[in-house]
Amino acid sequence: MEATNTKKLTGTTGMKMHVTIGDIIIIVIIIILCLTCILPFVHIAAKSISGNSAVLAKQVTLVPKDITLEAYTSIFQDGQLTHSMLYTVLVTVLFTAIGMVVTTCAAYPLSRRHLVGRNFFSLMILFTLYFSAGLIPEYLLMKQLNLLDTMWVLILPLSFSPFNMLIMKTFIQSTIPDSLEEAAFLDGATHFQILFKIVLPLSKAIIATLSLFYAVGRWNAYADAKYYINTKALQPIQYILSNMVLNSGADAISLSEGAAVESTPEVLQAAMVMFATLPIICVYPFVQKYFVKGVMIGAVKG
Amino acid sequence: MKVTQPAINQPRNGLIPRSLRNALKRDWQLYVLLILPVAFVIIFKYAAYPGLRIAFMNYKPARGYSGSEYVGLKIFEKIFKDADFLRALKNSLIFNFLDLAIGFPVPIILALMLNELRYPRFKKVSQTILYLPHFLSWVIIASVSYTLFRPSTGLVNITLMDAGLINEGIPFLTEKFHWAVTYLLMAVWQNMGWGTILYLAAITGISGELYEAATVDGANRMRKMWHITLPGIRPTMVTLLILNLGRIMGSNYERLASFGNVLVKDYQYQLAIYIYEKGLAGGNFSKATAVGLFQSLLGFILVLAADRFAKKLGESGLI
Numbered sequence: 001m002e003a004t005n006t007k008k009l010t011g012t013t014g015m016k017m018h019v020t021i022g023d024i025i026i027i028v029i030i031i032i033l034c035l036t037c038i039l040p041f042v043h044i045a046a047k048s049i050s051g052n053s054a055v056l057a058k059q060v061t062l063v064p065k066d067i068t069l070e071a072y073t074s075i076f077q078d079g080q081l082t083h084s085m086l087y088t089v090l091v092t093v094l095f096t097a098i099g100m101v102v103t104t105c106a107a108y109p110l111s112r113r114h115l116v117g118r119n120f121f122s123l124m125i126l127f128t129l130y131f132s133a134g135l136i137p138e139y140l141l142m143k144q145l146n147l148l149d150t151m152w153v154l155i156l157p158l159s160f161s162p163f164n165m166l167i168m169k170t171f172i173q174s175t176i177p178d179s180l181e182e183a184a185f186l187d188g189a190t191h192f193q194i195l196f197k198i199v200l201p202l203s204k205a206i207i208a209t210l211s212l213f214y215a216v217g218r219w220n221a222y223a224d225a226k227y228y229i230n231t232k233a234l235q236p237i238q239y240i241l242s243n244m245v246l247n248s249g250a251d252a253i254s255l256s257e258g259a260a261v262e263s264t265p266e267v268l269q270a271a272m273v274m275f276a277t278l279p280i281i282c283v284y285p286f287v288q289k290y291f292v293k294g295v296m297i298g299a300v301k302g
Numbered sequence: 303m304k305v306t307q308p309a310i311n312q313p314r315n316g317l318i319p320r321s322l323r324n325a326l327k328r329d330w331q332l333y334v335l336l337i338l339p340v341a342f343v344i345i346f347k348y349a350a351y352p353g354l355r356i357a358f359m360n361y362k363p364a365r366g367y368s369g370s371e372y373v374g375l376k377i378f379e380k381i382f383k384d385a386d387f388l389r390a391l392k393n394s395l396i397f398n399f400l401d402l403a404i405g406f407p408v409p410i411i412l413a414l415m416l417n418e419l420r421y422p423r424f425k426k427v428s429q430t431i432l433y434l435p436h437f438l439s440w441v442i443i444a445s446v447s448y449t450l451f452r453p454s455t456g457l458v459n460i461t462l463m464d465a466g467l468i469n470e471g472i473p474f475l476t477e478k479f480h481w482a483v484t485y486l487l488m489a490v491w492q493n494m495g496w497g498t499i500l501y502l503a504a505i506t507g508i509s510g511e512l513y514e515a516a517t518v519d520g521a522n523r524m525r526k527m528w529h530i531t532l533p534g535i536r537p538t539m540v541t542l543l544i545l546n547l548g549r550i551m552g553s554n555y556e557r558l559a560s561f562g563n564v565l566v567k568d569y570q571y572q573l574a575i576y577i578y579e580k581g582l583a584g585g586n587f588s589k590a591t592a593v594g595l596f597q598s599l600l601g602f603i604l605v606l607a608a609d610r611f612a613k614k615l616g617e618s619g620l621i
Contacts, residue, residue: 022523026415027424033412034431036491040446043457047449058460106339109332116325121336128347130548131602134594135577136587137353141346160342191331220439223555227582242441246448246560266455273445280437288430 041277048072048270055267071263071271080232081240081275088237089279091154092218099159099214100207106160107168108195113178129162135227142228153228154218154236161217164210171206172199208290216280241276245269357592363585377592387593390576393569397486398550405490406546409497410539414527416498417505432495444560447488451475481566489557500542501535508534540612548605551597573597 042062047055051066059065075081109115110122132138138157147153176199184194200207222239229235263271326333357377361370381387412432419425435443450457453471462468474484512530521529555574562570573593581590 022418023420026418030415030419030428030432033494034428037431037434037495040450044446044449058455061457061461102339102342105335105337109329109336112329112332115329115332116322121340125339125343128343130605131598132594133347133350133354134591134598136356136581136591136594137350139582140353140356140587141350144349145345156342157346160339160346162343165339191329191335195335216437220437220441221556222439222441223559226559227578238439238441241445242560245445246441266449269445270449273442273449277438277442281434284434284437285430288433 041274041281044270044273047267048274050267052264052267056264071267072275074263074268075271075275081237081272083233084235084237084240085275085279087151087233088219091151091236092215095155095159095218096211096214098155099161099164100211102160103165103168103210104195104200104207106165107172108199110165111169111172111176112181125162125165139227148228149230149234151234154224154234158218158221158224159214161214164213168203168206168210172203176202205290208287212283212287212291215283219280237276241272245272354591354595356588357595359588361588361591363587377588378596381589381592381596384589386571386580387576387589390571390573390593394553394572395550397482397569397572398552400482400486401489402546402550404486405493405497406543408490408494410501410535412494413498413501413505413535414531416502417531418523418527429495429498432498434495435492436496438492440554440556440560443488443492447484447561448475451484475561476563476565478566478569481561482569485557485561485569488561500538504535504538505531540615544605544608544612547608548601550604551601553597 039062043060046062046064047060048071049067049069050060050064051068054060054065106121106125110118110125112118133141142148142153142157147156180198181194184198185191189197219236220238222236222242225234225236225239229239355367355372356370358372358374359367359370360373360376361367416425416429419428448456451459451472451474453459453473453476456471456474458474459468459471463471472480474480508530512534513526516526516530551573553572553574555578558570558572558575562575577590577593577597580586580593584590
């Protein structure tokens with residue numbers, strides 16, 4: 001990206017950069033698109049901290065009115081969503097950690113061009129990306145493995161993503177020259193030492209990127225919970241949210257008696273959506289600077 | 303994104319064919335590392351393939367594999383006479399095709415626009431914002447959509463009514479044609495920013511000399527975009543098109559379920575919904591497995607065919 005910028009600037013140097021109509025049209029379009037990404041959340045955030053009557057009177061658009069934290073208080077009093085939030089954080093952390101370990105264990109060996117059997121192992125892993133057994137066979141497999149209705153069914157089956165492995169493999173191949181690895185090897189370093197002392201320290205960008213992918217993937221998914229989990233305490237937050245907010249209309253929003261809900265369903269629903277989205281919005285800006293670089297290098301062919 | 307890469311730069315391998323024993327002696331640690339991922343795919347992916355035989359059985363969950371009898375292709379004959387399946391198949395194909403037709407060009411156009419931006423800081427901030435929807439779940443996106451698009455209380459309809467553009471609320475998510483448009487556009491919205499990353503990466507790889515030469519020859523920005531940038535990202539376009547063609551048989555349960563409601567069942571009833579409702583919810587494991595197998599096989603064949611086609615056109619393909 002930086003390269004194209006400098007290109008463009010050198011292309012126009014000599015005269016002062018002048019803004020054309022084309023520039024303005026592009027800037028306006030991009031600003032509008034950005035607003036479509038931000039405004040909905042500003043609206044919902046405003047709703048979630050507004051008073052009931054203001055929301056019912058449709059007075060809340062982007063600025064909250066009669067500010068109150070009642071809806072959030074009910075969420076915390078109810079406990080179900082906060083429990084589910086902590087539980088989902090635990091699942092996500094385990095999922096991401098296991099996923100990264102397994103991905104690294106595959107990506108490093110398969111990035112070594114001289115490895116005998118490299119194509120065989122690559123094909124074996126990538127075949128599963130293009131041909132899945134489908135819902136029922138996988139459900140029966142989980143049953144056989146005694147994983148149904150446990151926390152581990154949300155962690156183990158999906159924690160190794162061949163697609164992420166591919167990105168990491170490409171990244172290692174294109175950022176760490178074979179000659180560096182050869183030199184270390186000739187100096188008597190073992191593959192384990194090369195991995196820990198050379199490859200991993202040089203792969204921070206891709207490790208951050210893929211960790212984010214794994215974490216977000218797990219945080220957002222709920223279909224597997226719907227297929228495999230009955231116990232309410234073991235359901236991740238997105239599934240609980242989908243049951244509370246979607247599917248059966250406004251009256252499905254039901255917190256327990258103890259929560260003493262005073263908010264209207266609309267306000268409560270807005271608060272729930274914000275509650276489940278905040279972790280992502282908080283983490284995202286910090287990881288964002290890594291993933292553009294990581295994905296770009298990892299995904300460019302060759 | 304290549305699956306296999308030609309081995310370059312290994313003269314030693316070519317001159318002295320290394321025996322397996324030598325490979326093991328030198329690289330045993332690499333094979334030790336591979337044990338874990340290989341175990342994961344065997345235990346959680348390959349072990350599920352034998353379950354596909356249910357598609358050829360009259361499977362009764364209570365009796366298990368041994369208590370159920372093989373019936374050959376009878377299940378497949380049945381599903382192709384099943385009106386529900388045919389409807390789900392038709393909906394899946396139509397919606398996936400529309401997803402591709404609408405969703406594929408948008409990131410390309412957006413990437414070209416971002417590339418034309420001359421203010422690095424503005425570009426960076428807008429990219430950060432545009433990537434965000436990719437990280438939100440379908441539950442969140444659907445909840446937000448319902449909040450915004452409700453006929454009488456949704457922000458969009460209120461705004462349109464206040465502006466005097468419409469007299470009554472548009473049923474964006476409760477009437478099937480409107481639903482189809484909203485459903486499709488929400489996916490475009492979710493993916494538009496994220497989809498630009500690969501194209502922007504490809505644009506970075508285009509040689510700056512090309513642009514300079516074009517400037518000297520008097521080409522304006524449009525011509526440079528058309529004759530240099532677009533051809534420069536063509537391999538990326540082909541690769542992503544192949545990947546997406548392979549998904550034309552797919553269907554995303556979470557997206558469909560999140561946006562589903564009784565009023566739009568006609569269009570929302572696609573393969574993922576069929577498989578869940580008939581299979582896990584309805585107990586007809588054989589039918590659901592047969593449909594899943596049909597879906598996987600056709601998807602796999604499509605990827606292979608698209609890859610071969612791309613190679614024939616002189617692109618490097620995917621596999």
